[in-house]
Amino acid sequence: MNAEIDISNVKLETERLILRPWRITDLDDFFEYASINGVGEKAGWEHHKNKNESLEILKMFIAEKKVFAIVLKKNQKAIGSIGIEECRHDLNKNLEKLLGRELGYVLNKDYWNKGIMTEAVSKVIDYCFKTLKLNFLIASYFNYNIESKRVLEKTGFKFYKDIIVKTRYNTEEKSTLMFLKNKN
Template identity: 40%
Template sequence: MILQTERMVLRPWRDTDAESLFEFAQDERVGPIAGWPPHQSVEESAEVIKTVFAQPGVFAVTLKGQDKAIGLVGLLLGTASNFDIGRDEAEVSYWIGVPFWGRGLIPEAVREILRYGFDDLKLQAIWSGYFDNNTQSKHVLDKCGFTYQFTQESVQTFMENAKRTEQLCRITKGEWQQLQAE
């Protein structure tokens, strides 16, 4: 499955993306605010592609006319989510390399993943969360129409011994349809 936006192609991750993933995921400004440690090697990035990213609904973010993975946007459906949600709901996750921050690319990618989730997958709600120190993710969710639902304390992250406070947000299919009509 390949999705397109005005400026991007969202495509499945490939083994050959390991070098570009490492290029951006080794930056300490990317992973830790999202709860995962910076990558330490191309081999680690290759393993993450194989074990985490290579699943339906998880896309490499690439710029049109280029085929380099610069970020990720994906849906974790129902019980695959990190949240206790229904089978007709999903969790959206996303990140982008620092050189691409501030260009509105991830909100554009998230809007396409919302369209895919609501129109193609017939989901009823899509959730996302951000840790208290991740103002970039909060801005993405605000721009895409998500609304705050509740706070979870002491959420275990992928980083050793790290527990954080997470703000959970949601957009329903009806809310999304209303935004499309405006």
Template identity: 40%
Template sequence: MPLNTQRLLLRPWQDTDAADLYEYAKDTRVGPIAGWPPHTSVQKSAEIIRTVFNHPEVYAVELKENHRTVGCVGILIGSHSNFEISEREGEIAYWIGVPYWRKGLIPEAVREVMRHAFETLHLEALWCGYFADNTQSCSVQSKCGFRVHHTEENRYNAFFDDYRTEHISRITYQQWLEHTPAR
């Protein structure tokens, strides 16, 4: 089900998004701070669309103004999460291409996915994580009302075969209601 914001259409990924995905996911400033390697070809991006992004509640972030796919946002529910959470909870994951940093687009997308998670999917809480050096992701989570829950030192990352410090944030449905302006 597509989700709409003022500037964005959040919709399922399509094979035709591979070139746009590669354009932004090949940048070494994007994937490594989020814990995944840069894409190496349009074909690799197409494979990611068919596998990693081919799940319910994983959305392409498309700009309404020009229909370019510039990022990704999704909800990984229960056992699909990278965290040990209940089936009534979800993990929010996201990224956006460098030319669109600091424009408020990812907070806009995350807020809409949060609304959907709480109002449509009736989840009880949402989780997010960010690696210690990812200040942009920390800022997004703070803007969206997430609160740091705990920190995991030496968390293993299989993509890079390394260990990182990850800060884990959480927001409950009640906290979201308190943080969200009256609708």
């Protein structure tokens, strides 16, 4: 079910963005948005307390080879990330025979509600379906995170089921799991 992923040599471009592997030199940009209260929490993790915490996570992103940095073309600033994660949720038994992954994303608060995440997610969907030949993608959002819901709806994801997500900071959040099938 979970396809192998290695984005270490992948660079995707949109009108405003470059999606590329993270680099250690992105640490300041990463810490800038990951340390803001309310950013990580909308994605299920606590905001970073210091640069060392961000550095360790950045090293993990680089080693795992499955998380894109979202970089603005105009100034080369890393403003978010999109991970092509392993599917973590119970899915229909028929899907277990197909290749799929789960998308997770986060964006610097200064760039919310500008269509940037929709642009980035659309490009990653295209990459997953046309290049990686995945059969499906899933993604979830906390029910209170209307912005994330809108991104998924705009990029073609459909309701799959209601779920409860246990976060990294020991809360349980009512959430929705969304599904997108490769129609190619």
